[in-house]
Amino acid sequence: MFQFQWVWHNMGDQRKKFVLGVILQIIFPAMALINPKLIQTLIDNVVVGITDPVTGEVVRRMDMLVPLAVGTCLVTLVRTLMGYYMVMIFEKVSQQTVKNIRLKLYENLQYNEMEFFDRNRTGDLMTRMTGDLDMVRHSIAGISRQLLNSLILFVAALVFFLATDWIFTLCILAVTPVIYAVSAFYSKKIKPMYRGQRERLTELNTAAQENISGNRVIKAFAREDYEIEKFGEKNKSYRDTNIFVNLYWMKFFPIMEMSANMLTVVEVLVGGLFIINGRLTAGELMALSSLTWAVAQPIRQMGMLLNDTQRFFASANKIIEVYYQTPTIHTKDTAFKPEKVKGDISFEHVTFRFGKNVILDDVSFEIKAGETVAFMGTPGSGKTTIMNMLLRFYDAESGSIKVDGVDVRDWDLKALRKGIGMATQDVFLFSDTAEGNVCYGEPEMSVEDVRKYAVMADADEFIQHMTDGYDTIIGERGVGLSGGQKQRIALARALAVRPSILILDDTTSAVDMETEKYIQGQLDNLDFPCTKIVVGQRISSVKNADKIIIMEQGRIVEMGVHSELLKRDGYYREIFNIQNSGMDVKDLKEAGVI
Numbered sequence: 001m002f003q004f005q006w007v008w009h010n011m012g013d014q015r016k017k018f019v020l021g022v023i024l025q026i027i028f029p030a031m032a033l034i035n036p037k038l039i040q041t042l043i044d045n046v047v048v049g050i051t052d053p054v055t056g057e058v059v060r061r062m063d064m065l066v067p068l069a070v071g072t073c074l075v076t077l078v079r080t081l082m083g084y085y086m087v088m089i090f091e092k093v094s095q096q097t098v099k100n101i102r103l104k105l106y107e108n109l110q111y112n113e114m115e116f117f118d119r120n121r122t123g124d125l126m127t128r129m130t131g132d133l134d135m136v137r138h139s140i141a142g143i144s145r146q147l148l149n150s151l152i153l154f155v156a157a158l159v160f161f162l163a164t165d166w167i168f169t170l171c172i173l174a175v176t177p178v179i180y181a182v183s184a185f186y187s188k189k190i191k192p193m194y195r196g197q198r199e200r201l202t203e204l205n206t207a208a209q210e211n212i213s214g215n216r217v218i219k220a221f222a223r224e225d226y227e228i229e230k231f232g233e234k235n236k237s238y239r240d241t242n243i244f245v246n247l248y249w250m251k252f253f254p255i256m257e258m259s260a261n262m263l264t265v266v267e268v269l270v271g272g273l274f275i276i277n278g279r280l281t282a283g284e285l286m287a288l289s290s291l292t293w294a295v296a297q298p299i300r301q302m303g304m305l306l307n308d309t310q311r312f313f314a315s316a317n318k319i320i321e322v323y324y325q326t327p328t329i330h331t332k333d334t335a336f337k338p339e340k341v342k343g344d345i346s347f348e349h350v351t352f353r354f355g356k357n358v359i360l361d362d363v364s365f366e367i368k369a370g371e372t373v374a375f376m377g378t379p380g381s382g383k384t385t386i387m388n389m390l391l392r393f394y395d396a397e398s399g400s401i402k403v404d405g406v407d408v409r410d411w412d413l414k415a416l417r418k419g420i421g422m423a424t425q426d427v428f429l430f431s432d433t434a435e436g437n438v439c440y441g442e443p444e445m446s447v448e449d450v451r452k453y454a455v456m457a458d459a460d461e462f463i464q465h466m467t468d469g470y471d472t473i474i475g476e477r478g479v480g481l482s483g484g485q486k487q488r489i490a491l492a493r494a495l496a497v498r499p500s501i502l503i504l505d506d507t508t509s510a511v512d513m514e515t516e517k518y519i520q521g522q523l524d525n526l527d528f529p530c531t532k533i534v535v536g537q538r539i540s541s542v543k544n545a546d547k548i549i550i551m552e553q554g555r556i557v558e559m560g561v562h563s564e565l566l567k568r569d570g571y572y573r574e575i576f577n578i579q580n581s582g583m584d585v586k587d588l589k590e591a592g593v594i
C-alpha cells in the first residue's frame with residue numbers, strides 16, 4: 001500500500017505520536033468490555049443475588065455495590081479522558097502531516113516545468129491542494145481511527161460473546177451478513193457519486209478562478225450576466241450532487257437501522273429462551289445486550305469506512321501524481337555552473353513542437369556577448385518560444401541551444417536563469433509594493449539601487465507619484481497601473497538583476513515613442529556587460545540592433561542589419577513602408593496643410 005507509506009513518510013516527527021494514538025485506539029474500544037462485565041457482576045451478585053446450593057437461600061452481596069458502582073464510574077471517566085486525548089493526537093498528527101504534504105506539493109509545483117502548467121487546469125490543481133488534501137487529513141484524523149475502533153470493538157465484543165455463550169454468539173452472527181450486505185450495497189452505489197462530486201468541485205474552482213482573474217475581460221464585454229449564469233449552473237450542479245449524495249444516505253439510513261435492529265430482536269428472543277432454560281443469567285444477558293451495539297456498529301460502519309478508504313485512495317492518488325511529478329527539465333549532476341553567464345548565444349538547427357504542431361523549424365542563429373539582437377515577425381511565428389527555450393522552459397526536440405558555448409541542457413538551471421533577465425510579454429506583477437516588485441530577483445538591493453533601475457526603465461516618476469511612492473502596493477496582476485506602467489516596472493525588475501542576457505519581449509509595445517527612445521538610450525549605456533535581445537513590432541525599437549531576425553511560421557526568413565534588410569523586398573521592408581508611410585501628400589492637401 002504505497003499510499004499508506006506515503007502518509008507515514010510525511011508524518012515526519014509525528015510518527016511516535018501517531019503510534020501512541022494507535023495504541024490508545026486499541027485499548028479504548030477494548031475497555032468497552034469492562035463496564036458490561038462490572039454490570040453483569042452487579043446484577044448477578046447484588047440485584048438478583050446468588051442462590052446457596054445447599055440452603056437454597058439467596059445471598060445479596062451488598063458490600064460489592066459501592067466498589068462496583070465506583071469502578072463503573074472510574075472506567076467511564078478514564079475512557080472519556082482517553083477518548084479525548086486520542087482524538088487530539090489524531091487531529092494534531094493529521095494537521096501536521098497535511099501541512100508537510102502541502103509544503104512539498106507547493107515546492108513541487110514551483111519546480112515543475114512550463115509544460116506541466118500547460119497540461120493542468122489551475123482549478124484542478126487547486127482541488128488537489130484543497131479538497132483532496134482535506135480528504136487525506138480526514139482519513140488520518142477520522143477514518144483510520146474509526147476503522148481501528150470498529151475492528152477492535154468487534155473482535156473484543158466477539159471474544160466477550162464467545163466467552164459468555166457460543167450458541168448465543170452464533171445466533172447474533174447469523175444476522176450480521178445482512179447488515180454488512182446493506183452497508184456494502186450502499187457503498188457501491190455511492191462511490192461513483194463521490195467521484196462526480198469531486199469533478200463538480202473542480203469545475204466550480206476552475207470557473208471561480210477564471211472569473212476572478214478574467215474579470216476585466218468579462219466587464220469589457222459586459223458578459224457579467226452570462227458568467228453569473230454559467231457559474232450559477234456549475235454551482236447548482238455542485239449543490240445537486242451534494243444533496244443527492246446526502247439524500248442517498250438518508251434513503252439508506254432506515255434500511256440500515258432496520259437491519260441493525262434485527263440483532264435486538266434475535267437477542268431478546270434467544271436471550272429470553274436461554275434465561276428460561278437457565279443457560280444464561282440475567283446479568284449475562286444484560287451484559288450481552290449492552291454490548292450488542294459493539295457488534296452491530298462496526299459492521300454497519302464497515303461499508304461506509306471501506307468506502308471512505310477508497311475515497312482516501314482516490315484523493316491520495318490525485319495528490320501523489322503531483323507530489324512525485326518530477327520535472328523532466330532539471331539540472332544534471334555534472335552541470336556547468338560558472339560564476340557568471342558571459343552572454344554568447346547560439347541556436348543550432350533547433351526544432352520544437354507543441355504536440356503535433358511544429359513551432360520552431362530548424363532555427364539557427366548566433367549572438368555574441370554584448371550584442372543587441374532584435375526579433376520581429378508575424379504573431380505566433382515563435383519569437384516568445386525562442387526566448388522560453390533560451391531560459392530552458394522547454395527543451396528542443398532536435399538541435400541545440402548553447403549559452404557561452406555550453407548546451408543549455410548541460411547548464412545548472414539556476415545559474416543559467418539567474419544570468420538572464422526577462423521582461424515577459426504577458427506582464428505579471430506580484431501583490432507587493434512597487435519596490436518589492438522591482439527588486440524581486442535581488443531582494444537585498446538597496447533603495448537607491450531600486451530607484452536607479454526604475455529610472456532606467458522610466459518608471460521612477462510615476463512610482464513617485466503614487467500614493468505611497470515605492471511602498472504602494474500594486475494589486476494582483478498590477479491592477480491600478482496602465483499597461484505601459486506595468487511594462488516599465490517589469491523592465492526595471494529585469495534590469496535590477498544586472499543580467500548578462502536581457503530579454504525584452506515586446507516590453508515597450510505599450511509605451512509611447514518618446515519613452516521608448518529614452519529607454520533605448522538607457523539600455524545603450526548600461527553599467528554592466530549585457531547581451532540584449534529585443535522582440536518588437538516597431539522598426540524604431542529594432543533598427544539599431546546589431547542583427548535583426550525576422551520570423552515567419554517558426555522559421556527564420558530574414559536576418560541582417562537594418563540597411564541590409566531594407567534592401568531586400570521582404571517582411572522588414574514591408575513593415576518599414578507601412579510604419580514610415582506617414583501622411584500622404586494627398587492627406588496633407590486634404591487637411592489643408594499644403
Ligand SMILES: Nc1ncnc2c1ncn2[C@@H]1O[C@H](COP(=O)(O)OP(=O)(O)OP(=O)(O)O)[C@@H](O)[C@H]1O
Nearest residue numbers: 118354359377378379380381382383384385386425
Ligand atoms: N503552451 C502552448 N501550447 C501549445 N501551443 C503553444 C503554446 N504556447 C505557444 N503555442 C503556439 O506556438 C506558436 C508560437 O507562439 P509564440 O508565443 O512563440 O509566438 P510569438 O511569435 O511570440 O507571437 P506574438 O508576436 O503574438 O507574441 C503559436 O502558434 C502558439 O499558438
Ligand SMILES: [Mg+2]
Nearest residue numbers: 383384385425
Ligand atoms: Mg510573443
